[in-house]
Amino acid sequence: MAFDFDTLLPLRGMHTSNYDNIKRTYGVDDPDAIAMWVADMHFKAAPVILDALRDEIEWGYCGYFANTAPADEALAAWLKERHDWEIDPSWVRYTHGVISGYGDVISAYSEPGDGVIVFSPVYHAFFRQIEAMGRQVVESPLVIENGRFEMDLEGLAASLKGHEKIVTLCSPHNPGGRIWSVEELRALTDFCAAHDLILISDEIHMDLTFPGATFVPTVVAAPEHAGRIAVLTAASKAFNVAGAETGIAIYPTAEMRKKLAPVILDRESTPNRYGMAIIKAAFSGGHDWMDAGQAYLAENFRVFKERMDAIPGVSVMDMDATYLTWVSFEGLGMDDAELLKRSVEDAKVIPNPGTQFGIGGSGHMRYNLALPRAKLLEAIERLEAAFKDVQ
Ligand SMILES: Cc1ncc(COP(=O)(O)O)c(C=O)c1O
Structure with a gap:
């Protein structure tokens, strides 16, 4: 079956965070702006998901949800088939989003004042959540080797103060779409064992x-x-269903599930009915859509990288995954305010400023590439024009 990633959906004025938060966040209100910041796609969700939601609506009952077993089993089958990971469905818990689950684990395994390690530059909500919970953000700067991010575990070991309880891994990494190798993952987990740290592996991508x-x-x-x-x-x-606010936690041991149980009881009510319908539909029937989407995004990345790399002083990090590309403008010698102004005000292309992502973010911007190709090309043209004077 062919899937449509090319249609431009009307997103402005439709309660999309992508478009309808631009003014509040960036202070510009231009009908021509192209949103490339918030991490959701500009595509319709997979037909299999929309059909499942339609069935729910037709039925008409919107009450509390019970029995996650069919979704747990669909997820387990998906993980086995696509990632060669055999889980027991009983390990699965649902959260009101991944960051809510992140808070659950932080709450179970640390106390206020403890340190939570992140590998920067990294997804900005980690910082907010750690700070909101009264823990301390400990940034371990990623290093760039051969144009790709690498963890510096030696540097991290040398900087430990003893208050660190948790390490956060973003895998694949956001921003920049790095897939960590088995060796890197093993080195990190050995490191966690050596220093008695819990590892939160955020595998949302x-x-x-x-x-x-x-x-x-x-x-x-x-x-x-x-x-x-x-x-x-x-x-x-x-699957582009972030508004359903349904995250998945996989706690692989009985001890961990026991430790999390009171936190879950304290924080969570029943799962979101529509979120559960989405999860079951996505993981049982979403294979073809996912394959097609991956190919579309890879081509978007290829086109974006080729064109942006041609601007002197600009360099797009190679990536293996995600649609959240990490672009270095360091070669231009401009400050962050000037970079943001050129993208937002001159090009009318809305990125995330790199400074949101912690150490290593200055001189960079993150662009979401999950757009219909025609819109992406328009954004590239406008960015080329905004940086024309350096060419
Ligand atoms: C690595 C990562 N974790 C978590 C989230 C947010 O997840 P949620 O909206 O389910 O809290 C994002 C969103 O972009 C993300 O990139």
């Missing part, structure tokens, strides 16, 4: 791999450390 790239779940890479690995994931990014 696990399905957004480019054709030919293979994502390895952290627990698959290091099963012997499963007792200290809390996995968070979702259908939200890969």
